[in-house]
Amino acid sequence: MSTSSPLRAPIKARGDKLPSTMRALVKEKAGPGLSLKQVPVPRIGPTDVLVSVRKAGICGTDGHIWDWDKWSQGRVHPPVIVGHEFMGTVAAVGDAVRNVAVGDRVAAEGHISCGACLLCRTGQEYICEHVQILGIDRDGAFADYVAVPEHNIWKLDPAVPDEWAAVFDPLGNAVHTVMTAGVSAKSVVITGVGSIGLMAIPVARAAGAARLIAIDVNPQKLALAKTLGADEVFDARTPGLRETVYALTGGHGADVLLEMSGSGAAINQGLSMVRNGGRAALLGLPSDNVSMNLAENIIFKGLTVLGINGRKMFETWYQMQALVTAGRVDLSPIITHVVPLERYAEAFELLKSGQAVKIVIDVNEGEP
Amino acid sequence: MSTSSPLRAPIKARGDKLPSTMRALVKEKAGPGLSLKQVPVPRIGPTDVLVSVRKAGICGTDGHIWDWDKWSQGRVHPPVIVGHEFMGTVAAVGDAVRNVAVGDRVAAEGHISCGACLLCRTGQEYICEHVQILGIDRDGAFADYVAVPEHNIWKLDPAVPDEWAAVFDPLGNAVHTVMTAGVSAKSVVITGVGSIGLMAIPVARAAGAARLIAIDVNPQKLALAKTLGADEVFDARTPGLRETVYALTGGHGADVLLEMSGSGAAINQGLSMVRNGGRAALLGLPSDNVSMNLAENIIFKGLTVLGINGRKMFETWYQMQALVTAGRVDLSPIITHVVPLERYAEAFELLKSGQAVKIVIDVNEGEP
Amino acid sequence: MSTSSPLRAPIKARGDKLPSTMRALVKEKAGPGLSLKQVPVPRIGPTDVLVSVRKAGICGTDGHIWDWDKWSQGRVHPPVIVGHEFMGTVAAVGDAVRNVAVGDRVAAEGHISCGACLLCRTGQEYICEHVQILGIDRDGAFADYVAVPEHNIWKLDPAVPDEWAAVFDPLGNAVHTVMTAGVSAKSVVITGVGSIGLMAIPVARAAGAARLIAIDVNPQKLALAKTLGADEVFDARTPGLRETVYALTGGHGADVLLEMSGSGAAINQGLSMVRNGGRAALLGLPSDNVSMNLAENIIFKGLTVLGINGRKMFETWYQMQALVTAGRVDLSPIITHVVPLERYAEAFELLKSGQAVKIVIDVNEGEP
């Protein structure tokens, strides 16, 4: 990087408004919990953008990092600022930034791709071989400012509300899953209606699903699934559920499975409900190996099973923008809580209580 | 075929109800017009089904045959009973029929495929090399009875109204076009909103189109297009229309073109509105050669142009059934007139007047 | 066609050559072994064809039926004539048969589809919901005559040798797997080089694979794999094999996995070798559940996993014909033994010894 500070020019352009320190929710060291601290504002390189964060979504992953579970212990290297779902306004841009300007209202893709591997070079950077995730592998967005490459910036249509824009990351998971599976005029089973599974319901409806069956073990989530447009909702433990799904789908089984739970039992149950020649999109991440009847559930059926990761960069983002600005997807019922950054502890309590669906952190009131 | 008459068994099963003659709308000889005549009830072979017709749709093609236009003169060999869109109940089945029974409420695919060519043997019989079309190449459905191969029969879900089932053939054109193009979360231009173009509007909406722009020269049809769910409608002759469409689609052009007019001018205008990398599905049949700027409109853009013919047998039919029974597509505004068979002359007058959208012939009240 | 019974006419046409009984290799009752017996020549229905069998391939499945393994005990209902890979000449045709004639030289698809289910009605009859397999669910081809529906008949190009035509069924498995995976200009790992895995090597080469890596535990099969065109062959137990495959594929992993072993270990090893965004086609049938690391091997990678069953009817057959008649695939090194029907016991000994690759039973010398 150059010796002339990349931040200086934008700062001038903005009237020297950038402070030297900021608030940030930090995983300080190995162990449970997060701390709200005063830390230096991130420096940016020539192709980076500094975003003044306005709203940020809490992801289940953030809860795992708080808890310092086994996965976090293996992946996260403190100290690191947490948070990867966010929106805000551009506060500064690097010297070589060409298409983003200070003041732009933006969200950002949280997967930082290397730009050089086979996947990045063939339009599939969402599965980059050397991906780094914001708020996990590098400093994230539960802070007044976050630095991201220009490449990851998504300029927001004015019609997208701040709180919705803050959760474009998980909405993108839902859209990527639905669109890759392909649901137009099809019967669809969704296993797991956490926040992404719930988002998948209006998305799949908008994308043309003819019949939507949602399965989970949480009655409140199932009730919300129904409100959001599921035709039928079932407790996964209902006896004879596979037969019920077959009966609801003309005796053939569902055309499509959207697996959003990561539960081995749900994956097997879901696959058993798909018809011959159907498609199953797996988004939920099992924490352990899953014992699978490949012969019966995949091979004889001639199934297509699709591993889904992240969001297509940036096809999924265009799809989100199209669906949201056309008024085809309403996220209001899913964003159940908005909590100021200072009350982050309450927000994480809520998350763990299972009472909330999607919690948005209000970092700053706005005003670019 | 066997010496035992294929009709005898079913007749007995139904209590000898089958008459020997029936009413039929016949193109008797080369020249304009059609005649309602008494003719023999068709005989069926071992793998055929005899349907007692209840309702039948009038297609633009039927108008061409009435007029005895150039195309008709080259294709149609009188005498022939006209009509290919219909529904009714099964009155008799051949000896080798296995999956259809007397009394079944059915519609039928009007493309009779050979079953032996490359296309028929590879799941693409809708583009069979030796296709015969009902009511054009062989006796059709504007009659009390029509004979079709068992293979072509589609058993109707009770939730599908008679009048809608009668127009599953053109609805299938619309569904095939929309589904082959792929419209989920996409911006879509439809050129030509005759009855199939109009049907394509609710279908494309149901299939997930984010923005629908309809173009035609008929203000009434455009008004109906708006009612049916088009976001914007335009007279094709509006100055600067291409630029308007670009402006409405983020400056990129439309993701998808559904060409339903068959007009050379519309095809070129439509293609000019599609974005780089977009898809264009051509259903409308130009009567003459079209002069095309392939370099600008197709090659540089990297477009995919899809010729659309008939309906996928029977994927399109499953899709229609799914969309209609899920309540995602409403055909009521499109079926503007229902006319008894005896008043066929008025029906064809209406067709030519341009005042009607879809006219259904009421052949029999029902009750097989 | 004649008014008489289905079998009589052809007999007359062929000079009364059809006998009343024939030789057949029969699973007579629950338990190991097969018996060569004299049994009645099968009768055919109006849409069936009787084939005078000339050559028939022995499949691994036939070995399982001989052994009366757990799978056979659950699926096979004696008495039944075994054998599903064959070719011969048409000896008789049913009354309603339209496109096949006595004397035609033919092979046949062994999956008898129902013709009425969703899959059969949408061009995917190879995964018919009610499929019956020749020689397993109904009388098969290790016999002088076998009856199959006209629909299943494949007329042979004169350029296809008898012995190759006799193994179009397993060749079709290989072609279906390769073509569904898509291998043009790609690096391909094949796990399991039994006879189908070995066939997949020249097929994948012909279909454009740029690099072929074969993995098995049988050194003789691996040597043959190399002869047939594999670029590299490896014992599956080689330490560091995954890293070796990554090194051979530019550090990315293989573009495509063709899983032909059915071994859980091979499936997991194979999936671990596929690059992000790659495709894995699973043909081999595991006898038990497989414990899988879905997160690492499928979901994070964004893999597409394809269950493969049978052969596309009849797209795969056209592909086989094209590849074989164009001289792009040579099966000679794979068909290691031809054994007369009477010496069937030796043939099954050979099969179990692991010394043979593909064994063809010489049922009749030809000329029906």
Add this chain to the structure above:
Amino acid sequence: MSTSSPLRAPIKARGDKLPSTMRALVKEKAGPGLSLKQVPVPRIGPTDVLVSVRKAGICGTDGHIWDWDKWSQGRVHPPVIVGHEFMGTVAAVGDAVRNVAVGDRVAAEGHISCGACLLCRTGQEYICEHVQILGIDRDGAFADYVAVPEHNIWKLDPAVPDEWAAVFDPLGNAVHTVMTAGVSAKSVVITGVGSIGLMAIPVARAAGAARLIAIDVNPQKLALAKTLGADEVFDARTPGLRETVYALTGGHGADVLLEMSGSGAAINQGLSMVRNGGRAALLGLPSDNVSMNLAENIIFKGLTVLGINGRKMFETWYQMQALVTAGRVDLSPIITHVVPLERYAEAFELLKSGQAVKIVIDVNEGEP
């Protein structure tokens, strides 16, 4: 990296080898001809790379620019250095270049994409809305040095000979066309066997084409097409040629058309030879509108017509590399002449004479 100007550091790193001026073949002003001149070495920006050119291919487009035809007059703005097919070694890199180093042996994609439009953001930058082409819209490669964005650099495998690497641009056109059409186990008609059409022959063979039929009006090119692997070659003016092609393809027509001529007559002839449900990839650019029978040749047939532009960035490059390094494609017979830069006039004479197929300009012997 240093605070100094982009060019200085690499110069130092390479021992001050970079001169201030260089030889370049320049279109100086509107009108026919090109001039070999001494011009300044191009300066590079922070994300650019300066390549010392070793070999460069002459494209038909370069001939059009020499001739100053109608297209050139509308598109090219002199003065500009011509040439867009090349390879060489990296002489200098900009400050922000991360993955390319001085000394790397490279080729480069000649389409400079904007990086910001819908297409660039969705993995389709080869059809970027604001593409600039090297040697047409900005200074090109018939020169000692050429500047290109790092993004466009393709590092060469040592197994690729210099002269082949110099024509990766047109080879990429051929590979993109063949791969987008999909030819495995298919019958393929190629209309137009100029240098790209000729390259398409070994590429299509390698990619699995079962039967290749080449059509042109130049007997020498047709003879070479045969040498390169075409099964049949025909003069386009042969009476009954459409019927001949149908006879050669089992009566169905060809599965695939690769249109490489840009001739309206060839496009129509080629489309008339494709079977129902087939695919046609159009690469050749017609200079005028083409009058097309859309109904017969595209719509009734259910054809898929694919506009092909440039090369997929960089999927096509990976495919080229895979095919060439695996020894599956041999370009030797196609590169008929190598001419030193000083004798450029002779090279362009050869090009216009039609005696050459592919001419490579030897700019520098190697070793920058």
